[in-house]
Amino acid sequence: MLAGCSFAATTGDVPGDGASDGSPSDGVLTDGAPADVPVPLIDTDADGVVDASDNCPVLANANQRDHDADARGDACDRCPHLASTNDPDGDSDGVGDACDPRPALPGDLLVTWDGFYDDSTAATAWTKLGGTWSVAGGKLRQTDAQTVAFISPPTTVDRIYLAYAFDAITVGPAFTISINGNSRTIYPTVGDFAGVVQQTHNYGCAITKDPTNNVVAWASFGGNTQSSAVAWAADLVAGQRFTIVQTLAATNRCEFARATTTASDTEAVDETNGTMSLFVTAAAVDFDYVFIVSMGS
Ligand SMILES: [Ca+2]
Ligand SMILES: [Ca+2]
Ligand SMILES: [Ca+2]
Ligand SMILES: [Ca+2]
Known part of the structure; x- marks a missing residue:
């Protein structure tokens, strides 16, 4: 016992060591011994959520949004739309391998992620042409089924x-x-x-319910050449989910998925740089998320 130190004789816990085994150095208030004190509630990123329950403990994200429900918050998730794909990130460019167009080449940058929450920038900052657009319930919704509608994020990428x-x-x-x-x-x-x-060419990926009522996935080359990648023998009907992934660099590659069915189509292109627009014609649609990476040159 140290002279003049009135509490040093205790065999109880002491704070701050992180142990919870009831040993004299235990930091948890369990046995009522004199040295017991509650473990301080640490909030490293000062976002109001203590580290122990913060899904991004070193990055402020008070809303704790986790679109893919993999327990890693959108703010620190390298693939916020694909569950449990934060690691690996082989080229350490902040885009996880599973959603990195060039997983072995650094320099790719996530420039737009929108899960279409209540404060989505799509509700205000995205450019809308035609259609009836809104953001609600975690979706970007276009509700006019008899029009041609476009929406573009305020983002230009290389x-x-x-x-x-x-x-x-x-x-x-x-x-x-x-x-x-x-x-x-x-x-x-x-x-x-x-x-x-500032050029007229566009490179698109889309699905269409064609005149024979099949669903056709296609890549658009130069704005006027279409090539069918697949004809799914099923209607585009309400309730179906589709995903589309487009990679536009030296080639325009479109990957489509409906349920467990996937297809792809690739067109050679010789131009890069640009903007993008989502479009909907003759349908009403909920977009669940948009994820855009700018690939380094
Ligand atoms: Ca926190
Ligand atoms: Ca946080
Ligand atoms: Ca997540
Ligand atoms: Ca990467």
Whole structure:
């Protein structure tokens, strides 16, 4: 016992060692001995959520959002839309291998992640053309099933890697519009165009319910050449979920998934850089998320 130290004779716990085994150095208040004190509640990132229950303990994220429900918050999840894919990140560029268009080459950068929560930037900052857009219930919703609708994030990227998921709400019927005096039938379609800045070419990936009622996934090359990647013998119907991943660099690669069925199509391109738009025609759709990576040159 130290002279003048009135509590040093205790055999009880002492705070701060992190142990909880009841030993004299135990920091947990369990036995009522004189040295017992409660373990301080540490909140390293000062976001109001103590470390022990914070899904990003060293990055402030008071809302604790975790889109893929893998217990890692969106704010520190290297693939916030794919569960349990934070690691590995082989090139250490902050984009997890599972969602990195170039997993062995550093320099890719996540520039847009939107889970379409109540404070989604899509509700205000995204550019909308046609359609009736809203953000509610964790979705970006377009509810006008008889129009041509576009929406674009306020993001321009060097080269585009794009992933998104959507659910069909209602589909079709097809309708006719006049473009430059020519009548054109608009079929139910959901997809994107990733375009080249200040040029006319666009490289898209989309699915369409075609005139034979099959679902066709296609890649658009140069804005006017379409090639069917797959014909799924099933209707695009309400309640179905689709995912599309587009990689636009030296090639325009489209990957599609509906339930367990996947398909892909690749078009050679010789231009890069651009913006992107989601588009919906003759359908009402909920987008669940959009994830955009800018690939380094
Ligand atoms: Ca915290
Ligand atoms: Ca945090
Ligand atoms: Ca997560
Ligand atoms: Ca990476």
